[in-house]
Amino acid sequence: MRRFLLTLVVAGAVVAPATPAFAHGGEGANVTSYRTTISGISSPMDGLTIRTVEGGARLELVNDTGRSIEVLGYSGEPYLELRPDGIYQNVSSPATYVNQTLAGDTPVPTTADVTMPPTWQKVSSGHTIRWHDQRTHWLGTARPPQAVADPDHAHRLRDWAVPLRDQVRVFEIRGTLDYEPPPVTWAWWAGAALLGLLFTALVRFRSRWVVPLAVVAGLSVIAYAVMRGLDGAGWSGVLLVTGALALATAWRHPPFFLALSGFVLAAFAGFGSSDAFLAAVVPATGPGWLARACVVGTIACGGALALTGLLRMRDAVPEPAPIAS
16 A cells, blocks of 8 residues: 555656646636637638637637738727738737737837737748637636626627738638636536546446456547647647556556556546636637537546556455464
């Protein structure tokens, strides 16, 4: 048991530093109650595509038209320019500083003035740019009045538009912003707990089920990692490594390794992703319920593997010999 606890501490020390990579920290991929949806571009162009990424935290614009396309700032000034040779930002635009964070709280220097000529700074040699845009978000921490009055139903908050310019022609990215009520958090947690107990009992009485359980655990983690990656939230090394660890458990599962891998899976991949239960919009492609189901599967399977390993370790301890009278 001492060896087991020591290994858990070491595993936690190794994996924990990477946790912020999938715990949705920083200025991007966090769960939210506000869904940003793109309706389209008012004047479509072949090679010009737009989508939301990171759960709607940023817009992603791809310019493969071979033409220079500008994104205009909040006062109609040039803000970004997607040229054939790369991406440029206007450091004289206040939007350059406001859009550095999701909350828009970066101080704007006095040198940024919409009346000044653009001062272009190259930021990339590619054709794709992502940025926070305050026009597409709900700003502030207070809920909108509609959500305060009726928090259990979805509400359309506003239509929004982000202007673009192709030489002298101005057109728009158009979309909507909606409030969506949170999921029933306790139900997802209860489901994870009940499934964990059910899987533990199943494996306890049918030991051969440990292999499919480990496979389901690994696939649940990897599926959630792929969903997050496709939404632009980044490819989480923690999720991918723990998913591979679960799949390795299906191949070889002595009790100690079973307990260790189950603990790491449930603690770091499962509980570390449990913020998906807290809000409607999850930074993952596909429906929110599917992302939450992957997290439930991870917690339940990881917990069941850990408990099974501990029970098998206990069973392997020999009974003390009776003391002769």
